[in-house]
Amino acid sequence: MGVAATGLLVGGIALSLLWAPEDANQGFSQKIFYIHVPIALTAYACFGVGAWKALRLLWTGDRRYDLESYTAIHLGVIFGLLTLVTGSIWAKISWGHWWTWGERQLVLFLILFLFYSSYFMLRYSTDPGSRRERNSAVYALFGVVLIPVSFLAVRIAGTILHPTIFTHEGANLPGSMLLAFCICLAGMLALAATLYRVELAGKRIDASMRELRELLA
């Protein structure tokens, strides 16, 4: 998975920078699109997985889903932060500002990011155990409602500044740009999946070691 992620990302970035044509309106600055949008979509995917695992925890009561939900949300927050940073850089070139409060999609994404950032405060404010797991799962599930709202906001609101590439009619991109974008997106999702597996394995080993330490004490 790690090799696939590296290959796809290196290939996708190379295609986007060297092969895909420059945008007629934005010029070279549009190249940020090839990492900014895949990072944002990956953040949504991570939050979605976190919520799905939270639902599984509440549904089945299986405690392993708590760690899986937590790991996915942790990664979602990292990708969310990267979305905000790369988006701000793009905004500075395109609009002349690092941030604008007038754009609903930006503000809604910031709310989504802050909501899931607060997840950690909630989680660590209670002692480990089933109560913490249930509270965290319910919180993670509430946040998932913000994902479609954030995603659809720009389409519903009729934005002025933030570009809308994917509409009901399809992608407003030439084939070469779309191909480079899809490869970057696949690479970003593969990277997230790899990091998810590595982080989850680390956390599981950590938990097993703690248990072992208690048994040996």
Next chain:
Amino acid sequence: MTTSEKYVTAAYLVFLAAVLVYLVIIALKVGRLEQDLAELTRAAREKRSG
């Protein structure tokens, strides 16, 4: 290098730096787990022999 190129480079470098920082954190964590495992193995051996 034009202004656009500088900003695009900065955006890509931010992403690369984040991945590298993440890998360093994971590497440090693996190192810590390795130490803990060695410590637990020693404790288990001592318990069995003593």
